[in-house]
Amino acid sequence: VVLISVGTILPSITARFVIDEITAGSLATLLPFGILVGSIVFGPVVDRYGYKNMLIICSLLVLIGIEGIAYAKEFYVLQAAIFLIGFGGGVLNGGTNSLVADISDEGKGAKLSLLGVFFGIGALGMPALLGALSNYYEYDSILAGVGLFVLLPILYFLFIKFPEAKQPQGLPIKKGIGLIKESSLLLLGLILFFESGLEGIVNNWTTTYLINDLKTKPDNALFALSYFVIGMTVTRLLLGGLLRKLSSYKVLYVSIIIAFGGAIILSIASTYAIAVTGLVLLGIGFAASFPVVLGYVGDIYKQLSGTAFSIALVIALTGNMILNYTTGVIAQTFGIKYFTSVLFLSLILMTVVLFFTLKNISEKTKI
Structure with a gap:
C-alpha cells in the first residue's frame, strides 16, 4: 500500500493543489527518496536495538504520513507527509524482510516468498479500493480510512515478542563498514x-x-x-x-x-x-x-x-x-x-x- 499510494492518488493531489506536471513529478520523487533513506537506516538500527520499537515507530510515521496527505492544506505539509510514508515504508519493507530471515532457521527463501504475497495484495488492494469507493467518497476520506488500518499492525507489534538485538553492546562499526567490501x-x-x-x-x-x-x-x-x-x-x-x-x-x-x-x-x-x-x-x-x-x-x-x-x-x-x-x-x-x-x-x-x-x-x- 505504501509503495503504490502516491502514484495512485497523484492525479487527485495535482487537481487539489493545482500544481503542474514538474511539481507533481518532484512530489513523486520524494517517495523513493524516503524509501532509500529508510532502507539505509533500518539495518544498523535493528542490529543494535532490535525490531520492536523501530517497527512501531515507523508504522506510526506511515499513519501520520497517510493522514497528512488526506488532510494537508499546505504544500509543505504534503511534501513532508509523502517523505514520511516513503521513509516509514522503506524501514517496514526492509525490517520485515530481515525479521522473517532472522526467525527462519531453514527455508528463508520460501518464507520470504510468502511475505512477498502480502506486498502484492497491498499493491493490488490500494487501486482497487480507490476505484471501488471513489464514486461514493472523496479520495482524501478513503485515504484517511486506509491510514487507520495501520493501527492494526501497531497493536500487533505491541503484544508480540521479537528476537533480541544481535549487537546490544554496540554495533561493531568496523564489521558493518566491512560488509560494503564483501564480494x-x-x-x-x-x-x-x-x-x-x-x-x-x-x-x-x-x-x-x-x-x-x-x-x-x-x-x-x-x-x-x-x-x-x-x-x-x-x-x-x-x-x-x-x-x-x-x-x-x-x-x-x-x-x-x-x-x-x-x-x-x-x-x-x-x-x-x-x-x-x-x-x-x-x-x-x-x-x-x-x-x-x-x-x-x-x-x-x-x-x-x-x-x-x-x-x-x-x-x-x-x-x-x-x-x-x-x-x-x-x-x-x-x-x-x-x-x-x-x-x-x-x-x-x-x-x-x-x-x-x-x-x-x-x-x-x-x-
Missing part, C-alpha cells in the same frame, strides 16, 4: 539491482508502451499492469511450497527463462491479449529473485543481517532509479517501443551476475 554481498545486491530495475521498468513504462505502441485505451493499459502483479503474487504464494522441495538456484534459473519468454512475447505483441500474456509471464519470472536472494543474504550474514539487508536493498533501489532513468532516455531518443530492449539487456546481465554469484556463495550457504 558475496555486493554480487547478491547486484542481482537485486537488475531485478528491482526490471520491476520498476515494467511498472512505470508498460502502460505508456501499450498506449503508444499498441494503441490500447488508458484504462485497459492500467488494468494490464494488474495482471503482472497478480502473476507475481500468485507465484510467490506457490514458491512458499516449491522452495521447500526444489533447489533455490534452479528456481532462479527457471524464473529467468520464464521472464525472457515474457519479454519476448511483450516485444512482439500485436494485440492486447498477447501483451497481457507477456506481462503475466514477466510477473511469474520476477517473483523468485527478491525472496531467494534475500534468503541467501540472511544465511550468510546472520550476525549483521539487518545491516546486510540494508546494503542489498540500497543497491536494489539504486538499480531501480538508474534503469528507469535509462529507459526514459531511450524512450525519448528512440521511441517507447525500444523499452523492451532494456528488459532484454537487463535480464542478460542479471543472468551473468547470477552465475558468478552462485559460484561465489556456494561454499558459504546452501544454494
Whole structure:
C-alpha cells in the first residue's frame, strides 16, 4: 500500500493543489527518496536495538504520513507527509524482510516468498479500493480510512515478542563498514539491482508502451499492469511450497527463462491479449529473485543481517532509479517501443551476475 499510494492518488493531489506536471513529478520523487533513506537506516538500527520499537515507530510515521496527505492544506505539509510514508515504508519493507530471515532457521527463501504475497495484495488492494469507493467518497476520506488500518499492525507489534538485538553492546562499526567490501554481498545486491530495475521498468513504462505502441485505451493499459502483479503474487504464494522441495538456484534459473519468454512475447505483441500474456509471464519470472536472494543474504550474514539487508536493498533501489532513468532516455531518443530492449539487456546481465554469484556463495550457504 505504501509503495503504490502516491502514484495512485497523484492525479487527485495535482487537481487539489493545482500544481503542474514538474511539481507533481518532484512530489513523486520524494517517495523513493524516503524509501532509500529508510532502507539505509533500518539495518544498523535493528542490529543494535532490535525490531520492536523501530517497527512501531515507523508504522506510526506511515499513519501520520497517510493522514497528512488526506488532510494537508499546505504544500509543505504534503511534501513532508509523502517523505514520511516513503521513509516509514522503506524501514517496514526492509525490517520485515530481515525479521522473517532472522526467525527462519531453514527455508528463508520460501518464507520470504510468502511475505512477498502480502506486498502484492497491498499493491493490488490500494487501486482497487480507490476505484471501488471513489464514486461514493472523496479520495482524501478513503485515504484517511486506509491510514487507520495501520493501527492494526501497531497493536500487533505491541503484544508480540521479537528476537533480541544481535549487537546490544554496540554495533561493531568496523564489521558493518566491512560488509560494503564483501564480494558475496555486493554480487547478491547486484542481482537485486537488475531485478528491482526490471520491476520498476515494467511498472512505470508498460502502460505508456501499450498506449503508444499498441494503441490500447488508458484504462485497459492500467488494468494490464494488474495482471503482472497478480502473476507475481500468485507465484510467490506457490514458491512458499516449491522452495521447500526444489533447489533455490534452479528456481532462479527457471524464473529467468520464464521472464525472457515474457519479454519476448511483450516485444512482439500485436494485440492486447498477447501483451497481457507477456506481462503475466514477466510477473511469474520476477517473483523468485527478491525472496531467494534475500534468503541467501540472511544465511550468510546472520550476525549483521539487518545491516546486510540494508546494503542489498540500497543497491536494489539504486538499480531501480538508474534503469528507469535509462529507459526514459531511450524512450525519448528512440521511441517507447525500444523499452523492451532494456528488459532484454537487463535480464542478460542479471543472468551473468547470477552465475558468478552462485559460484561465489556456494561454499558459504546452501544454494
